[in-house]
Amino acid sequence: MTSRTALVTGASRGIGKAIALQLAKDGYNVAITDLPQQRNEALNTVKELEKLNVRSHFIEADSSKRDQVFNAVNETTEKLGGFNTIVNNAGIASVEPLLEVTEEKLDRLNKININGVLWGIQAAAKQFEKLGHGGKIINASSIVSHESFELLGLYSASKFAVRGLTQAAAKELARKKITVNAYCPGIVLTPMWDLIDEKLGAINGVPKGESVKKYIDGILLGRGSEPQDIANLVSFLGSEKSDYITGQSIIVDGGIVFT
Numbered sequence: 009m010t011s012r013t014a015l016v017t018g019a020s021r022g023i024g025k026a027i028a029l030q031l032a033k034d035g036y037n038v039a040i041t042d043l044p045q046q047r048n049e050a051l052n053t054v055k056e057l058e059k060l061n062v063r064s065h066f067i068e069a070d071s072s073k074r075d076q077v078f079n080a081v082n083e084t085t086e087k088l089g090g091f092n093t094i095v096n097n098a099g100i101a102s103v104e105p106l107l108e109v110t111e112e113k114l115d116r117l118n119k120i121n122i123n124g125v126l127w128g129i130q131a132a133a134k135q136f137e138k139l140g141h142g143g144k145i146i147n148a149s150s151i152v153s154h155e156s157f158e159l160l161g162l163y164s165a166s167k168f169a170v171r172g173l174t175q176a177a178a179k180e181l182a183r184k185k186i187t188v189n190a191y192c193p194g195i196v197l198t199p200m201w202d203l204i205d206e207k208l209g210a211i212n213g214v215p216k217g218e219s220v221k222k223y224i225d226g227i228l229l230g231r232g233s234e235p236q237d238i239a240n241l242v243s244f245l246g247s248e249k250s251d252y253i254t255g256q257s258i259i260v261d262g263g264i265v266f267t
Contacts, residue, residue, distance in 0.1 A: 013036060013037045018041065019041065020050035020053050023238050024040070033060060035062070036093070037063040037089070039064065039067060039080070040054065041071070043070060063087075065088060071120055071127065073127075081094065081131040093145075093146065094131070095242060096145070102117045117162055121170065125170050129145055133145070133181055144187050145189075147191075149170040151265040153167035153190075154265050154267050159208060160204070179255065189258065191257075194262060196235060197234060201220055201232075204219070205219045205220040226264060227262040229263050
């Protein structure tokens with residue numbers, strides 16, 4: 009495929025933005041989604057993408073809503089003239105003891121972290137088939153999908169579910185020449201981990217920055233991850249170099265969790 013087009017969900021900032029920029033550097037036209045309140049950031053990201061001599065487009069979409077995910081895939085195809093890759097990046101964190109998890113928190117997290125990935129898988133596979141070619145589905149998981157973290161049990165469970173969806177989808181879609189893989193970040197220095205650090209600190213009674221420092225001190229390579237570390241892996245998964253890899257959830261954490 010000489011011209012490639014990707015959709016990256018939740019990509020106005022953080023890991024999603026880094027992935028979108030890297031895919032643009034790889035020659036992809038890139039559409040991004042995010043919530044309405046992130047519109048200004050998202051439009052700035054689109055401008056950065058267009059400076060890389062690719063076409064880009066922002067779509068307001070809530071990944072927990074099936075119809076909005078399907079619309080985003082359709083709009084990507086219409087606006088950018090094709091569709092080869094989806095990165096189901098959108099997600100939220102949740103920090104609390106399991107005994108304090110409420111039905112509302114469970115529903116909200118699962119609708120975004122699990123349902124959003126499933127809707128992306130469905131929408132991408134349907135569009136690939138309509139366009140008459142295979143494609144690549146890349147999902148956001150986490151190191152906590154390989155080993156749960158204390159006080160991140162609900163988030164861990166949602167990411168275990170993403171690993172399961174990734175494996176099942178890979179088995180079901182291989183005959184359609186669609187590969188399905190996931191990236192599993194560790195401690196990434198983004199606003200999400202700022203929030204996790206703040207909430208862990210409040211629960212454990214430690215100052216801001218101490219919780220994330222404790223995790224970073226245990227990383228073999230001696231530093232927290234930057235979003236670009238994750239984008240580099242997604243670049244590989246989106247390229248022809250990964251064509252013989254499917255069903256895998258690959259850890260990129262600097263040396264925390266080993267499987």
